[in-house]
Amino acid sequence: MAPPLIRRLYPRAHENRLPLDHPELKAIRPKFFKATLLNLCLYILLFFCLFCYLYGSLFQQGPRTHNLHILFVDYDGGIIGDAVRNAYSSLQSHEFPSLIPRPVSQFPTQADLREAVCHSHYWAALFTSPGASTRLGLAIAGLDATQYNGSDVLLFIWNEAKYSAIMDSLVSSSLHTLSDTAQASYIALNGTSAFSTIPSTNNAAAISAFTNPWTLTSINIKPTTQGTRTVYNTITIVLVLIEDFFYLATINGLYASFKVYTRISPLRIVVVRDAISITFTMLGSLLNSAAIWAFKANWHVSGGQYAITWLTLWLFAHTNFLAFDVFTIWLPPQYVSMALVTWVVVNVSSIILPFSLVSPFYRWGYALPAHAAYELLTDNWSHGCNPHLSYALPVLFTYEVVGLVLTGIGVYKRCHYAVILEETTKEAMRLRVEAVLKLEREHDILAQREKSETSSGRVSPGGPSRATTTSADMLDQLDQASREQRRQVETGLQQLDTEIERMGTRASRASNSMGPAFCLIGSRDE
Known part of the structure; x- marks a missing residue:
């Protein structure tokens, strides 16, 4: 039993609870535990593989x-x-x-x-x-x-x-x-x-x-002795990725709250959404670079290097914002979280150690944006003494172009499913309202008929005994008709529930295409 304080705060929390032996619970219990076990195994296996991948990138560093x-x-x-x-x-x-x-x-x-x-x-x-x-x-x-x-x-x-x-x-x-x-x-x-x-x-x-x-x-x-240097290729990159993901989820929540996908043309949404993401990553990278410069201690770097650091982090942040958006648009919803955490781990693993000290397997990390961005930053900080621009810049620009194309197409997909979701919700509501109105009409008709038949039975010519017999027969017939109509209504409601469930599945699929979303302060369309 819950404490009295909790019961007073949430008095309806125990309403309409089903007993454990209820048929409905018996039907869903195996499915629930099967799904729970499946996801448990998938996530444990995923993180085990990610830990192995991360530790493998650091394994036997000394002998190499x-x-x-x-x-x-x-x-x-x-x-x-x-x-x-x-x-x-x-x-x-x-x-x-x-x-x-x-x-x-x-x-x-x-x-x-x-x-x-x-x-x-x-x-x-x-x-x-x-x-x-x-x-x-x-x-x-x-x-x-x-x-x-x-x-x-x-x-x-x-x-x-x-x-x-x-x-x-x-x-x-x-x-x-x-x-x-x-x-x-x-x-x-x-x-x-x-x-x-x-x-x-x-x-x-x-x-x-x-x-x-x-x-x-x-x-x-390029002397680099400041304490913050130890996190430039670890926590700094992780925070940029986390920042991008959380703001993406916030944008998705705002778009859903204001029903943007059903009110504005897709092309305009593409332009505005890209403008918002570019502005956000621009300002975030500007402040990130400012934080690096604020704690650079005796590290001698110039204003021009600050500007290039900002531009590099800006390009890196925006490519990852687009990458996360691509995941949320085109991957099945149940795999989005797995893709996001995998993306963070493999990117960070590509820059923790130089490839000379890790297994040759990990050199596929040349194709990851984090490694390309760190190569650009190192080249900038050391006045061109890491000239890997020939592959680092093409890698980042490839992610940028592909991301812009796929997220642009994804906006059309989201608009399509947003219309489906809205139509499905309205149709489900209409069917429920019609069912309730029909039930009320049937109830009113039966009540009027019962009242009419009862009144005519009282005045029937043939004496009290005959009137009573006739009234009883009429009430039996009325009761049978009432039961028949109730069965018809119940059958109709069952069919309605099946239809609404099918529509709910369709609406759920449409909703999943919107991606993860957070609803924050100021997100309501009032």
């Missing part, structure tokens, strides 16, 4: 670290380069980035190395400075030791804006480990002969050069 290729060019051509190669030989494994040596002739200058990193041919470029071994030897020997610059010996070029967390943990960290190991290798290769050259007096600078031959120098194309 060797797929991160780092260019190595030895401009020095001396013992320091040998030390680096020896150090890499001791560190080389599946869990360490691959060092790819290339001749100086292929990359004559430091600018060529930067260009190779900018074009994403390599994740970083490690190189020795020309004459570094000679300068180090002279410093250890005490010749010009005070002028020796240990930061101009071993250097690397990288772009921290590209998957910042991965660049820090796997690229920069690994190269520092390689540098430290190379120092130990240098001492092992040249320690005895170099130590003997250290002068006996005024040797502080020489000993310092011997014990700490160099410091690895970072040439970071």
Whole structure:
């Protein structure tokens, strides 16, 4: 039993409840539990597959670290380069980035190395400075030791804006480990002969050069150290998708509340609906970009980069708005929620890690809008040092064009079914009203006939006894006629219920084509 307070708040909640052994409940009970079990299995299986997909994209990231290729060019051509190669030989494994040596002739200058990193041919470029071994030897020997610059010996070029967390943990960290190991290798290769050259007096600078031959120098194309960088390729994308879905459901609710699909021409609806979605995604992306800039800390980005970030997020948001709308128009209603959550998971999984660190299976994510948008953002933030526009822009524009076409056709579909829904609802109401009026007319006719026959029986000539007998016979006949007409009315009502149920099914199908909808404040057509 419900508490008294709840019973007072909702006094009619227990009205017209059927007992558990009622035939109607017995008929629907197996269907209900069968449908419940089917949906339970489908959703559990779906989310199990999505979890496996997500975890699979992160699985064995470490053993795939060797797929991160780092260019190595030895401009020095001396013992320091040998030390680096020896150090890499001791560190080389599946869990360490691959060092790819290339001749100086292929990359004559430091600018060529930067260009190779900018074009994403390599994740970083490690190189020795020309004459570094000679300068180090002279410093250890005490010749010009005070002028020796240990930061101009071993250097690397990288772009921290590209998957910042991965660049820090796997690229920069690994190269520092390689540098430290190379120092130990240098001492092992040249320690005895170099130590003997250290002068006996005024040797502080020489000993310092011997014990700490160099410091690895970072040439970071785009320093990206702010804390918010960790969510640019995760939560930021998820929130954009959620924002699009909820506003789409709101728009659907407003269109249904104001009966737009039955009042305005489809072409006008297409234009206005696209204008609303473009405006919403434009303003949402503008504020999203503003939030990124507000918490960028010491991240040096310009106003022009802000504008391009806004445009990229705008294009990404609108393509997803259209994608969600396509799902709600063309997929069966029972599969829409499954499609939406799947779309969110596969898009986010395509940008959590670079494809170099995941199974080749996941590279189909090149065709997803989230990956294309993140490639555009990275290119923008690093001043063009991720030039994948040749496929990223076509991917987004393909989604945009296809989405506009399919949602435009979908408006005509919704208008068609909205008319069907309205006609069906009116027809069902008309049939119910006619049935009630017919029942009332039959009741009135029977009441008048009974009254008339009873009155004529009282005045029948033949004495009281004959009058009573005649009246009783008439009442029996009247009762039989009444029962017959009631049976006819009941049969008609049963047929009416069947017809209304069929019309309800038709109306339900029409209503489902409208997509998910939320009814919010101000959504009533008053």
